[in-house]
Amino acid sequence: LHRNRNNLEEFIDKICQYVIRDMDKYGVCVVDKFLGMEKGLAVLNEVLYMYSAGLFEDGQLVSNKGSTNDLKTIRGDQIIWLDGKEHQCQNIGMLISRVDAIIMRANKMHNNGKIGNYTINGRTKAMVACYPGHGSHYVKHVDNPNRDGRCITAIYYLNRDWDIKENGGLLRIFPEGWRDQVADIEPLFDRILFFWSDRRNPHEVQPAYKTRYAITLWYFD
Numbered sequence: 001l002h003r004n005r006n007n008l009e010e011f012i013d014k015i016c017q018y019v020i021r022d023m024d025k026y027g028v029c030v031v032d033k034f035l036g037m038e039k040g041l042a043v044l045n046e047v048l049y050m051y052s053a054g055l056f057e058d059g060q061l062v063s064n065k066g067s068t069n070d071l072k073t074i075r076g077d078q079i080i081w082l083d084g085k086e087h088q089c090q091n092i093g094m095l096i097s098r099v100d101a102i103i104m105r106a107n108k109m110h111n112n113g114k115i116g117n118y119t120i121n122g123r124t125k126a127m128v129a130c131y132p133g134h135g136s137h138y139v140k141h142v143d144n145p146n147r148d149g150r151c152i153t154a155i156y157y158l159n160r161d162w163d164i165k166e167n168g169g170l171l172r173i174f175p176e177g178w179r180d181q182v183a184d185i186e187p188l189f190d191r192i193l194f195f196w197s198d199r200r201n202p203h204e205v206q207p208a209y210k211t212r213y214a215i216t217l218w219y220f221d
């Protein structure tokens with residue numbers, strides 16, 4: 001266990017350098033193979049179990065232009081809020097503590113205890129979101145447009161064998177200052193994404209045609 005702990009510490013340090021550099025440079029950072037296959041699957045199985053148990057709240061109704069241009073209301077994202085200490089959520093809890101470790105370490109390591117210009121001192125619970133397919137999407141938005149305290153969005157994706165052409169569900173970020181460039185992020189299994197939550201990063205979830213799961217944490221300063 002001791003050896004694993006060292007590896008974990010080293011891993012967290014490495015990821016942390018990467019997050020600090022990319023957040024400073026782009027305001028967006030993607031890390032793949034965040035937990036590894038075994039732990040990633042354990043998190044996915046807990047999410048699937050809760051979904052099959054009907055624990056997700058009903059998705060918000062989103063009006064969608066139907067094929068004949070009539071307004072079709074479809075169910076958008078369905079969510080459940082967790083603190084990771086619930087029964088049957090210990091792997092989700094482990095994921096949350098790994099992300100916390102990265103953010104807290106980045107806080108310490110970077111220009112006297114700040115990441116960007118923030119001193120992170122808290123976060124929301126974890127929001128597990130499911131886009132049920134059938135074109136469910138999320139319109140272009142800013143997570144924190146009016147200084148509600150959230151400064152970093154962290155999204156962990158759980159979608160195995162995801163084919164963006166077939167299944168859609170692309171996350172497109174329109175980073176401020178990138179002119180007409182965009183950041184297209186596929187919601188791939190065991191991928192984690194960080195970005196500044198404020199107006200620097202308007203983003204949208206394009207229509208998904210297969211069930212699409214993600215776990216989001218928002219960090220406060």
Ligand SMILES: O=C(O)CNC(=O)c1n[nH]c2ccccc2c1=O
Nearest residue numbers: 077079129138155171187203205214
């Ligand atoms: O899943 C993604 O790739 C990006 N997802 C989002 O930007 C996103 N942003 N804000 C929300 C607020 C409430 C419920 C779901 C969401 C949501 O999926």
Ligand SMILES: [Fe+2]
Nearest residue numbers: 141142143203
């Ligand atoms: Fe968002």
